[in-house]
Amino acid sequence: MTRRFDAVIFDFGGVFTTSPVENFAAFEKKHGLPLRFIGGVIKARLHDGAFARYERAEIGLDEFDRRFAEESRAAGFEIRGRDLIRLLDVSIRPEMAAALRGVKRAGFRTGCITNNFPAVEPYAALSREKLDADPASIFAGFDHVIESSKAGVRKPEPRIYEMMLEALALPASRCIFLDDLGVNLKPAQAMGMTTIKVPFGDVRSAIAELAALTGVGLG
Numbered sequence: 332m333t334r335r336f337d338a339v340i341f342d343f344g345g346v347f348t349t350s351p352v353e354n355f356a357a358f359e360k361k362h363g364l365p366l367r368f369i370g371g372v373i374k375a376r377l378h379d380g381a382f383a384r385y386e387r388a389e390i391g392l393d394e395f396d397r398r399f400a401e402e403s404r405a406a407g408f409e410i411r412g413r414d415l416i417r418l419l420d421v422s423i424r425p426e427m428a429a430a431l432r433g434v435k436r437a438g439f440r441t442g443c444i445t446n447n448f449p450a451v452e453p454y455a456a457l458s459r460e461k462l463d464a465d466p467a468s469i470f471a472g473f474d475h476v477i478e479s480s481k482a483g484v485r486k487p488e489p490r491i492y493e494m495m496l497e498a499l500a501l502p503a504s505r506c507i508f509l510d511d512l513g514v515n516l517k518p519a520q521a522m523g524m525t526t527i528k529v530p531f532g533d534v535r536s537a538i539a540e541l542a543a544l545t546g547v548g549l550g
Contacts, residue, residue: 336525336545337505338440338474339431340495342486344447345511347428347469348421350531352511358418364408369415372403377514378488381412388449388480416448423466427529430538430549431472437547442495443473444508449480475499486515492522507544509537 344351355369365371373382381398384390390398396412403410435441470476475498479485482494496503503523510516516526525544529537542549 334546335505336439336507338442338499338501338507339434339541339545340442340444340499340506340508340519340524341427341431341473342510342512342515342529343443343445343469344419344421345531346424346509346529346534346537347431347466348423350511351419351421352531354418354420362408368406368408369403369410369418372399372406372410374514375406376402382415383485385412385448386446386479386485387483389483391449423469424534426538427534428469430541431469433547433549434541434545435472437545439545439547440499440501441473442499443470443476444486444491444495445476446479446485486510486512487518489518489522492519492524496522507541509541 341347352370356366358364359366359368373380377383381390381395381402384398385392385395392412399412399415400409431441475495477491477494477498479491482491484491484494486492492503492508496506499506503519506524507527508516508519508524509527509529510519511529511531513528516528520526527537527540527544538549541547
């Protein structure tokens with residue numbers, strides 16, 4: 332049977348790990364903030380705010396700490412950049428790691444596009460107490476990895492998706508892309524990729540969708 336796809340491209344945080352958005356929600360509840368307050372601060376300056384600039388390694392930690400405090404204070408509640416980084420503590424989802432191994436064994440090319448911060452490994456935010464799988468082995472399963480802090484471009488900027496397609500030497504129509512944020516899926520869809528939105532909680536529905544698209548048993 333002729334395959335419809337040749338590659339599966341994954342986000343990392345929120346796909347192979349629990350989502351930082353869940354930690355944001357807990358922080359917001361604790362401090363009596365509106366739901367999605369932190370996400371709102373980030374999205375208000377999606378491409379030129381402190382969060383975006385730090386992910387592209389355009390500013391250092393001290394400047395990020397100060398600038399995010401200014402942006403969040405202007406929105407109604409000050410959150411230092413360093414405090415925000417502490418909310419990125421996440422844990423591995425072993426079932427998604429198993430799905431990666433499954434598509435890799437089936438012969439699919441694999442890639443990872445991750446927005447991350449400079450001077451740290453892409454999985455540095457993982458809680459040492461929550462490692463149900465080896466993050467280094469997950470990254471070893473990708474044929475190509477693009478990190479925003481090293482590439483100087485981040486999702487949802489179209490160029491980062493183009494870079495992955497160039498690295499894999501494939502057209503968008505031959506690729507599946509998984510991400511937990513709709514804003515990051517839209518550019519991939521516009522290019523012609525088939526996309527899967529990974530839920531913040533239970534990822535089994537996304538894995539089932541991936542299995543159906545690839546024809547690989549991933550359960």
